[in-house]
Amino acid sequence: MERKRVYITVKTYPTLSEKYDELVCTAGICEDGSWIRLYPLPFRKLEYEQKYKKWQWIEADVERRVQDFRPESFRVINLETLTIIPAKSSKVDWDERKQTIFKTEKAFTKKSEIISLTKTNPPSRTLLTFKPTKIVKFYTKPTERDWPKEKLELIKEKAKQLALFQTTDDVIKEFEFVSKLPYEFRYVFTDDEGIESDLMIEDWEIGALYFNCLQNAEGDEGIALEKVKQKYWDEFQKKDLFFFLGTRLRDQSRSPNPFSIVGVFYPPINKQGNLF
Secondary structure (H helix, E strand, O other), X not given: OEEEXXXXXXXXXXXXXXXXXXXXXXXXXXXXXXXXXXXXXXXXXXXXXXXXXXXXXXXXXXXXXXXXXXXXXXXXXXXXXXXXXXXXXXXXXXXXXXXXXXXOOOOEOOHHHHHHHHOOOOOOOOEEEEOOOEEEEEEEEEOOOOOOHHHHHHXXXXXXXXXXXXXXXXXXXXOOOOOOOOEEEEEEEEOOOOOEEEEEEOEHHHHHHHXXXXXXXXXXXXXXHHHHHHHHHHHHHXXXXXXXXXEOHXXXXXXXXXXXXXXXXXXXXXXXXXXX
């Protein structure tokens, strides 16, 4: 066990797990500049004062996840040990963010290099920052609109068991699930050798944006999707765009490219030149 201080850069959109219920994959940068993954973490079950945001420092007691061979993977031993470190200022400081993210290394620029790092045994890296050379396309495609019934049934059974020790209201609050995204959001991009990749964006930020746009569009999915595209395609083309890439454990060995985009970093373009 050790206590780590982590600068949060990644919060993925929640998924369901039969074992852990609703989960968020959280990742960030440690004080020494190394990457860390905190999983499983039932974010919506945290106390209000523990609900961290991206670009905040947190502290927690953690230990290596022995069942996960990815080198960055840890778990929070006791959720009560998780605390948010107050920020010095509420102002967005892009330079501070870049200095933290690139404290010990520059962004990767070659697909072949990151694939080789993740395909060693055990893998050398499964979390990193990547700089795309060109964004070819941003697109969406429909996916399942509801959570898998078998997962929901297993979780409901667990809720019934807990009901022996909790009130009905407690159980309902405990198992209140986030809405499932009915679309996948994806980027097609090239690296500095011209090799193309097509990766899914799993950032919580894009899911929240879609549902906010859907509400503002009074349920019109076409308008909501167009609003998301305006940000991730039109606006981000004018930014200094980086991707935070991470792998899923189940895809680590069997997929030729196990990475997905677990976060998007979009500071303003530095007119003096990009030092990162």
